[in-house]
Amino acid sequence: MRIKKYTGSTVTEVLNRVKDEMGIDAVILNTRTGQGNGSEKTLVEVTAAVDGSYPVGRGQPPRSRIIRNVTPEVTKETSSLVQEIKDLKEILHSITEYGRYTRLPGALPALVRCLIDNGVEEPITKALVHWLLVGLRGEEFNDRELIEERVIGAFEEMVSTNGGIKLRENGATVVCFVGPTGSGKTTTIAKVATEFALVRKAPVSIVTTDTKKVGAVAQLESYAEIIGVPLTVVYTPEEMKDALPSDGSRLVLVDTTGTGPHDEPGLTEVATFLKEASPDQTYVVISATTGFRSIVETFNGFKSLPVTGLLFTKLDETRAFGPILSAAITTKGCISYFTHGRSLPDGIEVADVRRLAQRVIRRNGRDG
Incomplete structure (x- = not known):
């Protein structure tokens, strides 16, 4: 040199x-x-x-x-x-x-x-x-x-980025959502179900394995009723295959129990359910309010699962988007969606790195 x-x-x-x-x-x-x-x-x-x-x-x-x-x-x-x-x-x-x-x-x-x-x-x-x-x-x-x-x-x-969910030409596309407790998986599933069922007019079904969190099933039942899609509750991995609908659904959304990235027993249990579900796509759901290190730790903790993309929620609750870009670069993770707010059917968009980068370097319109 x-x-x-x-x-x-x-x-x-x-x-x-x-x-x-x-x-x-x-x-x-x-x-x-x-x-x-x-x-x-x-x-x-x-x-x-x-x-x-x-x-x-x-x-x-x-x-x-x-x-x-x-x-x-x-x-x-x-x-x-x-x-x-x-x-x-x-x-x-x-x-x-x-x-x-x-x-x-x-x-x-x-x-x-x-x-x-x-x-x-x-x-x-x-x-x-x-x-x-x-x-x-x-x-x-x-x-x-x-x-x-x-x-x-x-x-x-x-x-x-990967452009979000892509439906199979034939049969049902199974998409699983994993991530820590409180990351926004349930609300995200409701947003995705609304987008495909009401906007794209595709038959959608929801399956949930999250039977441990108090009120989780009831919350998802309310969403499913509002959207007008069927919901199936699965208690054991053995029930998963029978729970996957064969009634012509084009998209099956699978909710899982919230698990921390260092919770090895919890990750093993989620992996067992995913093995039976054989998902086409699996998204790690992460709150945008967490810092760079937490995002990286979460991604690395879930790498043992068949993860195909990252989904960041609660973008309306932060003004610093650099940790998202930094973590994606560091982990080489592929970003799929961004969500914000709790209202349906709004608040979900396919990840656009250009728009996010613009918000990073043009904060408050123009700096200095």
């Missing part, structure tokens, strides 16, 4: 020199300003690095990847290289401080404030900043709309 410091009178001038010499794969490690030796003129110093295995110069093809980590390979024991590595460690440690980003050029500090305030995780924010520093040129650093559009596009590349 080549590490070099550049100086100049402006950030734009120095960054252009970095790109001309090191190419578009250069990583900006640090930027700072100071007085030149014996002069009152302010100088900008940029520390940059590039992998030596990559060609340098402007002739490289464009690369869309986002740089995530910088791990220099020490090949020669020279004092200068050792010092550069020490500087690199110090830079990577200090860049995690919020104030560090105020030295960024143009509109980048305001963008970073939006990302951090909305709960985007630090490693992802840092990767986006490095990517923008390498990819932007000249006046582009001051073009807030251009920068926002590039960040939105980056989130679209990093976060996967």
